[in-house]
Amino acid sequence: MKPEERRHYYVELYSIDHVECRRILASKPIEDLILRCTNDRRIDIGAVCYAERNTKTRVYPKPVNKASLRPERASRILLWCIDLLSRYFTGASAYTTYCKACELINFVDWCDDNKLSHLFESASAYKEAIDLYTQNLLIRIKDSNGIKAFTANRLQSEALRSGRIFFPSTEINFLSDLPIISNSNSDEEQTDTPSEAAIAAHLTACQYLFDGLSEFILEGLDFPHSIPFNLTNAILLPAEYTITTEEIIQETPKIQASIFWDYTKGAINSLSECIARTSQQEYHVARQRNEALGTLKNANDDPRHPKRMWLAKFAQDAFISLFAANSGLNESSIRNLEPLSGKYTNSDNAGFVITKARAAGREIEIEIQKTFKKQLNKFLKLREYICTNNNHPYLFVKITNGEPIRQPIKSVTIGNFNDQIRRFLDPNFQGLSYRKLRKYKSVYLLGRNHPIPVVAAIMQSSVRTVAKRYSLAEEKKAIDEISTMLTHLISILDAPKELDTPAGECSGPQTPKAVGTPPVAHTPNCKDFIGCVFCSEFRLHANEASVRKLLSMRYVTNAYLTACSTEQQFHNVHGESILQIDRILDELKKARPQMKRVISAIQKDIDEKFKLTEYWLRTYERLIKTKVIE
Template identity: 25%
Template structure:
């Protein structure tokens, strides 16, 4: 069905709303959250809205004939409701934005599927919510949405329907999709090469700009960059113009720019000569070229004679943003916490763990702390000098702030898009530079602590619970994953023996056989369990371990796995489960995979007999029965 969509008048209201504000013409209102993102709530006054993405700064296209009094009044109440939640401050405004974004998507679906009164009628909303849930379940079956994503969507919509429309049913009444915590994916870690590339470039540019600002150095100013960038003598020269610099990757397109600034020699960091300008064929005569050169010289003199020139402020702002990225990468801070971080210059430094320092200060009546590496402390102190320079005589409650367009406004809290802006600036130097998200930096930090200390240390460093660390951040990079996979797979093929064969020195064991009993030898450094011939599980990591590709030995290792699955919950320390039990499961799976190549039917049959019928190997059966009698397992 074709609709006559048209542009409507809109106006922006910041949340929370000012006290006493009148919400006249709610159909015009676009609400703006504290982090800069907006929701076109006013468009909900119309039951027919364009599904096309709206242009930033504008509202959605609507069919003006589809507006109604009931919807308009409900939207007015919804805007008040959202404002009250933002004003209460109980839930982060970023979280609230996400929740109501999901709720708007639900209303979009409702209006498109015949439930146009769901925004103001609780019975219609209830019916629509049930149908919406069925639609989402179909998405799961088609692998278009993950189970946990659907669960979160339903949770958001249900809570808003309860709080806003007064839905009085319980969650259980709607058969909502449950969260599958086992399916939660840990954040993928960035590859080591990507991390090195980002930090090398970011660190070099920060160093160069910090020196420029702190020491009031003159333009043109040279910044050292990594050799792979391709700059002459590894120096990138910056000038106080709209074309900050011309990296090797920008050389070819320079001539196509509206203002290529030929008066500046970006390769050697100096004023161009008349001969160099003549080669560009951009000026009709010598006099025109000379005027351009003179103008460029005056610009340099003007900027270099003014310590607080606007161009210096711009480069200082870039410098501050680059340190934000450095701190994000090295501290493992949550992005929202870092963005919201209040500051007071009266801070103290203490030692928390070798190689790390804790910065502590008080702000807004609270004690604030952040853990950073010792190696970052000099840069942190230089950053504070740049920060003081940017503020001048002004004050700002946040550690990081923005100064608006061209860095000429008043200090205010940074927006989420600042990270994107940082990467865009760096890509002008290195076009192929990948982005590493705030969550990936955080995950990488947690992974380092997990590998070098333990879950508790990672939780302290990231200021999270142990459970969050294990579920969300205990991932590995592709580089490390390939290395670890190789370690766990090491020796698997060599350990598998053909059916009905036995070596002369072979001794049967509860998990297969041993070719040299009493002489344990680890397959690799620091195995999860050190082989010592006293622990059956340690055999999986021993060079002398052997396994026949027959039913008897297959039943042994499947029975071992079954018993471990039944008893691993008895280990109170979850980190032990992660560091010891999980590697055993992984190793057993490798062995079974190799046997499966030779007799898949046998492996499947024995697995069913053990796990469904309880037909365990005698050794493991007796062990399990003893635990059952003791009441340890069911």
């Protein structure tokens, strides 16, 4: 394959609405699409339209062989994208959207690597691809270095789900003679509880780095400099390896072969030493050594030198682990956390204080140990250095090329930090993840006899989740503390309803009046409730029941796709109804941002567990029995 760069465009889901998204997809080639789900999660979905592409590179857009563009792929990928993005704009999270795209690409990549590039040509070819893909997944499950059944289930289910979108009118049953990979609860990936030794090793390394680097940055100390790190010292230099230890030096030939920098002594070699370490002409060596001396001087004269900013970011990354372990917040909350109020109140738990903050538009309480306040205040000073006079919207600052960026930090911050410690300081460093750091706090609290409901409140988690961790961590045979479950109350929009309908609520038994120009099959008439969303008397309340009715109606309406002879026929008859439901849900989310989570949960319930309302479940079953839909 001769790789070629292609024209491309981005669709940033977080900065546009559903209508604008549909307009972009309709006006631009789908093979050029790169989907940006969050500011640090993007995926080149358009590259799938090419049979020959570089699947290994991290470059965007992916290099492709332009001659390998398959028109039949492009048309089907467009349908798939429309469905995926409709789910996103009706409540699916950005992370779920990203995962679904990754799962599909994993399937198509495997097919292209295994001489199944014709999978989009017909439903029978797609069926063949799914069968062989499933066999491969089953083999990988049995392999000790393969994948877990939970992962295999997600990969298989997305390939199956997508088949009905790619080939809506086919009579082929993609499930026929196909072994379904189980997705039992026991197969879910569990987060192991970190040991005392593991948590101590991770946080001790973080504490050394945060203290040493913060002091170096905030006090404006000069390079070269040495800071303690575990049982050794780390050398700071404005060189390629800005921070390093003796162990790394001994294991890295590139450092040992450095002509100008002596990483062991933390100094620049003398001219005679430099000449002895290279075959270059003396005047070339002298010039380059002078450049190194100039770099050292600039790094000491410039308080915001790129090397200092890199170390400031490294210090912040070290603190993030300390903060995660002390606060118990999940990764999403930490990334979206706004600057703290700076005010503390005493907690009901001895030795803890509470401070308030906002994350992703909602107010949260953060409970930390009193002894951690000193570290938090030190970080706030480091943050002032990083941001200078910028009013940065997030507590933790994303730094790119030495400059603060007004975006959340990357989702892989702690993972990257662990990698950097292994590269620059300790090759045997294990490190922990966000999830393990978060889990440690819940186990820590439970191990000190705090009741499960109290721990759930502190961790801002569900009682069920904490109980599960409790049973795993403490090896209890039964959980006897759970007697009641907390009920989440949702405020109501509009006036109290007078009449309940399967589509939502109605302001009263009046003569139906259409809003706009509904499709003929969806004209409001108080007999066929599928037209309710186009009636002026239609009401949607901000509660679980109303949203479930509307999403159930959307699901059943979407099922008519199999009853239409072509995709165009479906869009002509039912497409506007789907869009109207999406518009209503968009308005609800704008009016009540807290409903986004509720809508997403219900959408997941319906998609994965088929939890329709009673009316729409009966309707769906009747349509199946009468073979109106398949």
